[in-house]
Each structure stands twice: as C-alpha cells, then as structure tokens.
Amino acid sequence: MGRWEPNARERLETAALELYSDRGYEQTTVAEIATCAGLTERTFFRHYADKREVLFANSGEFQELFVRAVAEALTSAAPIDALAAGLDAISEMLAGQRDFVRARQAVIMANPELQERDLIKTAAISAALADTLRRHGITEPAASLAAEAGIAVFKVGFQRWIVADEDHDLSRVMRESLDELKAVTAGGQDAT
C-alpha cells in the first residue's frame, strides 16, 4: 500500500506501553514513543488525540462488545440479568489477554492523568449501556442506575481479578460481585 512500514498504530501502542512501563508515563515524551516506533512526534498526534489516548485504542471495541451482549440479552431477560450477560461477554474477552491487561492497568494505576482517562472511558460505556436500556423500554432513572450498577460490578470485579495472585476466573468473580451488590442494596430498612 503506502510507501512506509505498515502497522504504524500497532508500533506506536507497543512502544508507548513499553516506555510507560519502564520509565513511567510522565518521564516518557511523545517524541521518544514516536522515534521508538520509527515515526515522528507529529505522526503520533495524527493517530491519537493526545499522549493518553494511545493506551485506550481498543476501548471502542470493548464498549461495543459490552453493549451488544446486553442488547441481545435484553430481548428475553430483566435489565440486571442482561447486564450480567454483558459482564460475562467482556470477561471472556479479557480472560485471554490477562498479561497485557495487567501491564496496561499497572501503568494506568501509577498515574492520575491516565486514571482520569480510564474513568471517562468507563463513563462513556455507562452512558451507552443506559442508552441501550432506554431503547428497550426501561425508563429513567432506572436505566441510568442499572447501567451504573453494572459498571460498579465491573470495576470491583475487574480490580479483584487484576490484583489476584492466582488465576481466578474473571467470569466467576464478576458473578460473585454482582451477587454482593444485590445483597448490599437489599439490606437495610425497606423504603417507605
């Protein structure tokens, strides 16, 4: 095709994760990432909106998978069960990339700017889930609350999976977290 080496994005993403892991995010300059990938700083910014975005290249794909799984399950299941189906789908996706996911998460947890970006990506997923629920007839505020609940389960389950020494099954951790959420919201005095 072009006159250059292909897979520019892949090279940039690999170089970025490696440099962020080795020297830390702040100590790495975009120019270094680009040079490491055989490109220039300007080209980096043609592929990614900023220095953070290079770590979140497949968040769109992740969101689509989550939303699609929930939407399909919604035809025959209650919202909370549809969300459980979505959590199962993404668990399956993540399970096969455990080492990469852990390395990436370590970089993110070490830097507030990256945590911020991670949070807004997750918030976008929550919004997309709420939208899907609404399209299937769930009214507000139930739709947004169910979506936020699903995201909460994901965050807690994911975190527990990441820090676990042994190789816990992510799907199981997710299911356990969802059950815990049900238990904790069911406790207390009944609403009047």
Added chain:
Amino acid sequence: MGRWEPNARERLETAALELYSDRGYEQTTVAEIATCAGLTERTFFRHYADKREVLFANSGEFQELFVRAVAEALTSAAPIDALAAGLDAISEMLAGQRDFVRARQAVIMANPELQERDLIKTAAISAALADTLRRHGITEPAASLAAEAGIAVFKVGFQRWIVADEDHDLSRVMRESLDELKAVTAGGQDAT
C-alpha cells in the same frame, strides 16, 4: 497580614468560573484568569495544581461532609442506610448553592477535560466511602460495591436535580433514586 489584597484564591476561583462560562474553558488562558484576579500566571499555579483544579477547590470539604455523615450513621444503621444518610447530608449542603452549582456544572459538562477531573474527584469519594465502610467492619467486596452504589445514586440524583426546570427537592430526588436502584438490583432471576 500580607502586603497584598487578601482572598487571592477566592478571586481566582470567581474569575475562572466567569471566564470559563463566558468564553469557554479552552478559550480561556491561565494568564487571563490571573490578570482578571489581579495576579500573575505563576501565582495561579502556586494555588492550584493545574487549570482544571480551580473549579474543584471545595471537593475536599464535600468529601469530608459525605464521609462523616456516613461514618456517624454506620454506628446504628446498615451500610445502605448509612449511605442514604450521607446522601441526605450532602443534599442539604448543595441545596443552598443551587445557582452556583448549576453554573459550575454547565462549565464542566461542556468540556471533557473537566469531566475527567470531576470523575476522579468522585472516584476519590467512592474510595473514601469504601474505606469508611471497611473501618466499620464491612468486608470486601461489599464495602467497595456499597460505596459505588452510593456514588451511582448521587450521580443520577444530582444530574436529575441539575436539569430539572422546577425546584425539585434534592433530598427527595436522592431518596427516589436510591429506591430505584434497590428495585432494579432486586429484579431478575435470583442468584444461584
């Protein structure tokens, strides 16, 4: 006291909100904010870590109020009810500042960078709530999930309060949102 006009921080915060509202966040430079407050750019960065932080000056106070209310209620209530007490306390705090809160929120919603900062502040509150629950004997993952649930109710309730044309009572909206969350997590098939 000093040889300068007092209330430097207050002047910077007022100038920032005004300029961000009028021209937009991106179109405003830190130098402009500082000049508008009768100070220099360098002094701005002595008071705030970055251009975003000036909008989040009292988030620490907000978090303390939330956490304290939950901690007090935890001595005699279940986690979910303690969180309800916390939501009630912050609702009371916010109710008296509706105009300021709306103006500030409009600025935040208009800019992704500010949304990111808002999200990480909220995440910090969630972490503090989970910590408080743990100190009162709630084990993981229940503590983190309960905290996330409380934050979810806050986000949804707050959003509904902000966009409401009429003057809905924030406390009531929060209670309704919490009840909706309980309903939505209680639905679906029982856990096996």
Added chain:
DNA sequence: CTGTTGATGTCAGTTGCTGTCATCAACAGT
C-alpha cells in the same frame, strides 16, 4: 505517462506548567 491520493516529515507557534531567583511588607526578637 500523468494527475491524484494519503500517510508522513518539517517547522514554527501557542499554551500549560515548572524551577529559580528576586522583592518586600509584616512580624519577632533583641
């Protein structure tokens, strides 16, 4: 053989943010 396309390079410029040193009113101790 020629015109277009598209990913890249080059370069200058703005702005967020930091390190360093100077300034100078207020205050404390003598």
Added chain:
DNA sequence: ACTGTTGATGACAGCAACTGACATCAACAG
C-alpha cells in the same frame, strides 16, 4: 529602633504537549 526571618508574590527562562500550514513522494487510477 534595628535586624533577621517569613511568606506570598513577581519576573524570567525553559520544557513538553499539542496544532496549523505546507512540502514530500510512493502508490494507484486512468
């Protein structure tokens, strides 16, 4: 009254993130 310290500020230089504008040149279409 004199002096040394303190602390908030100003002044200035500099780095790195990011952007706009223009040039380059292999590949491809016709």
